[in-house]
Amino acid sequence: IREIKFVPEACLREKCAPIEDINDEIRTLADDMLQTMYDAPGIGLAASQIGVMKRMFVLDVAERESEEDDSVEKEPMVFINPEITWSSEEKNTYQEGCLSIPGIYEDVERPAEVRVSFLNIEGEKQEIEAGGLLATCIQHELDHLNGVLFIDYLSRLKRDRIVKKMIKQQKQA
Ligand SMILES: O=C(O)C[C@@H](Cc1ccccc1)[C@H](O)SCc1ccccc1
Numbered sequence: 001i002r003e004i005k006f007v008p009e010a011c012l013r014e015k016c017a018p019i020e021d022i023n024d025e026i027r028t029l030a031d032d033m034l035q036t037m038y039d040a041p042g043i044g045l046a047a048s049q050i051g052v053m054k055r056m057f058v059l060d061v062a063e064r065e066s067e068e069d070d071s072v073e074k075e076p077m078v079f080i081n082p083e084i085t086w087s088s089e090e091k092n093t094y095q096e097g098c099l100s101i102p103g104i105y106e107d108v109e110r111p112a113e114v115r116v117s118f119l120n121i122e123g124e125k126q127e128i129e130a131g132g133l134l135a136t137c138i139q140h141e142l143d144h145l146n147g148v149l150f151i152d153y154l155s156r157l158k159r160d161r162i163v164k165k166m167i168k169q170q171k172q173a
């Protein structure tokens, strides 16, 4: 399990670098990220959230009854060097949260459907079309790889209040 970085840590605002070679280090990183995500718990996690500035995120939006019995399939997905190649005009609004901005939940509007191309952990080129929560999560995680956070879609007043609150929380920690 890796340590999740919180706002206002600088790494959350940096752009991540493409992954050149999918080696054992990357495979271990993907496993660590999935473990960290499930432990949080969350449905997505980007490498920059644990301070690793590489273009990779993991997600698992599968609905599971309970954490105990893993009978209901976990559907972990690893996205390496992801790119959105198309997004719908139609929008979706979802109350988003972020593991790096604990306790804050705000409505964010995003394209309802996206087509994303990426490499999977085996290094194979993939292209999938997503809607619903999967589309929201992919866009939320890809933003992380570009140093963009969901609070950037809120008013400046709201964003500044949230950042001030996070700084206060960090001081108390
Ligand atoms: O910080 C992250 O990237 C994990 C995010 C991913 C996410 C946020 C909003 C909408 C979709 C995905 C979440 O904190 S994971 C926690 C969570 C769980 C279920 C629904 C929404 C958020």
Ligand SMILES: [Zn+2]
Residues within 6 Å of the ligand: 097, 098, 099, 100, 140, 144
């Ligand atoms: Zn996030």
